Amino acid sequence: MKPRSGDWAVTIDFLQEAASLSNSSNGKNDLQTEADRSAQRCILASLSQQFPEVTIIGEEGPSFCEVPSDWVVTDSDPEVLKMACPAYLQNIDDKDVVIWVDPLDGTSEYTQGLLEHVTVLIGVAVGDRAVGGVIHQPYYNYKRQREGGEVEEMGRTLWGIVGGGVGGFVPTSAPEGCRILTTTRSHSTPVVQAALDALQPDEVIRVGGAGHKVMMLIEGKAHAYVFASKGCKKWDTCAPEAVLIATGGRLTDLHGDSYKYHKDIPHPNTGGVLATGRGQDHDWYLAKLPDAVRQALV
Known part of the structure; x- marks a missing residue:
């Protein structure tokens, strides 16, 4: 066509x-x-x-x-x-x-x-x-x-x-009464772990791929995707961010700033990734992150 x-x-x-x-x-x-x-x-x-x-x-x-x-x-x-x-x-x-x-x-x-x-x-x-x-x-x-x-x-x-x-799917909210986070399977660091610990999760699901992690949010299998590292790129987050926002979720860096995707923007997502599913208070997650984690992602 x-x-x-x-x-x-x-x-x-x-x-x-x-x-x-x-x-x-x-x-x-x-x-x-x-x-x-x-x-x-x-x-x-x-x-x-x-x-x-x-x-x-x-x-x-x-x-x-x-x-x-x-x-x-x-x-x-x-x-x-x-x-x-x-x-x-x-x-x-x-x-x-x-x-x-x-x-x-x-x-x-x-x-x-x-x-x-x-x-x-x-x-x-x-x-x-x-x-x-x-x-x-x-x-x-x-x-x-x-x-x-x-x-x-x-x-x-x-x-x-x-x-x-x-x-292609039916958006689903994550269960109430608990906090399930998803994060990297193979690129963990002390900073990544410090961000997770600060959010006091009931469960952490470690899987590969930004797309797969955001799919866990839109299908209600996790409440938030937390990655306190500079290892992600714009091609990792552009599509997942759009799909997530379309379901009522949100994706930012760990400072709370939205990523830009124009053609001249540098490719690395140097501020890390925080994504939350629909019904989640994104600002609550941001407020819980330690200053030391943010400083590591400047």
Whole structure:
């Protein structure tokens, strides 16, 4: 489907296009580097063909390689296209749109066989703001399928547009009467642990990938995602932030500042990540963090 003029850049058309092509990301049977590069080549080629004037920033850097024609995805879901584009996203100038792509979020877990942690992230920003995102989980249901259970389809795609709704899942609030945090599985430090301890959790779930951690919030499996480290990048958070905000949640750094996603912004998220699910008091979490943790993230 060809993009419509005026509101093309951030309409449902675009996000469904992103969801479709994330489903076909190549390299899932290869090792880390080739999987990343193959998936990104597929995504960048498909997006560039459909939306040639936008800025696309991928984790693996720019790609100038030709890709096979069957890697280029143009499908769209007609049911999703029936939805209206939010008024504030209509008539967007191409130059104001940036697409942030992480072709394989949770790469370390991917190479270790922890496939449920792996996501493909495609985030859309207009100006400074994350406004739309796709989180594709290619190995959703893989354990059940491997064990011979009934599986309608392996893999799923979640998406959200700020002010426009969500799809692919039903947002769920985390249980009351307890505090469940999710954080890094493989990049813990004394500062990361100090932030967790200050929030006095009843449970800490350590998983890989920013996309997977935010999925835990929107599905009610955790109340907050806390990562007191400079190790995250814009392509890790743009898509998850947009989907989270669309459900009523919030994502900032550990100083309480929102991240910016324009094309000239440095890629590292040097202030760490604090994300909270819907119904959570984000400011309460910020207030509980020790000054020493904030100072480590300046």
